Amino acid sequence: MSALAHDISLEVNGERVDTRVDARTTLVDFLREALGLTGSHVGCEHGVCGACSVRVNGTVVRGCLMLAVQCDGMRIETIEGVADTGEIADLEQAFIARNALQCGFCTPGMLLSAQELLMSKPRPSRAQIRAHLSGNYCRCTGYQSIVDAVEAVAQVRAPRSSAAREEAEK
Numbered sequence: 001m002s003a004l005a006h007d008i009s010l011e012v013n014g015e016r017v018d019t020r021v022d023a024r025t026t027l028v029d030f031l032r033e034a035l036g037l038t039g040s041h042v043g044c045e046h047g048v049c050g051a052c053s054v055r056v057n058g059t060v061v062r063g064c065l066m067l068a069v070q071c072d073g074m075r076i077e078t079i080e081g082v083a084d085t086g087e088i089a090d091l092e093q094a095f096i097a098r099n100a101l102q103c104g105f106c107t108p109g110m111l112l113s114a115q116e117l118l119m120s121k122p123r124p125s126r127a128q129i130r131a132h133l134s135g136n137y138c139r140c141t142g143y144q145s146i147v148d149a150v151e152a153v154a155q156v157r158a159p160r161s162s163a164a165r166e167e168a169e170k
Helices: 027-034 079-085 089-097 107-120 126-133 144-169
Strands: 005-012 015-022 053-056 059-062 075-077
Touching: 015 027, 027 053, 053 107, 059 107, 079 107, 089 107, 089 144, 107 126, 107 144, 126 144
Parallel strands: 005 075
Antiparallel strands: 005 015, 053 059, 053 075
């Protein structure tokens, strides 16, 4: 640890973490190395591939472009935490059913990005799904099966979200 180490306090997957980190440690490296949360991968290290995606205060960000010290006081959710809550269970099942994952390297980022899209736009078009996921590289699937999986989940979730809106309007 260098002289430029900082104390930080953050919430990771619902657990408070108080620690000291080197000022230059990226968020994804901190999560993987210090906390053993290896679901987010280190890919390009330039924020291009999306393999390092995590949620910070509810927004999907590139963990390789954010420093751990920047997250002081923030809420971090990794793929492990989101999966453990069951929030993306239907997406995970759709990815499996449609062979939307092969090597699995891109899958955590794809799932987090897909969930982000479905939370903000419950009925996205195929073009909107493709556009939203375009920042996540997949070298195995050709994307068709990933788009199919996200579209299938949207179709199943949409009636529930429509019914919930109608009930709230009463």
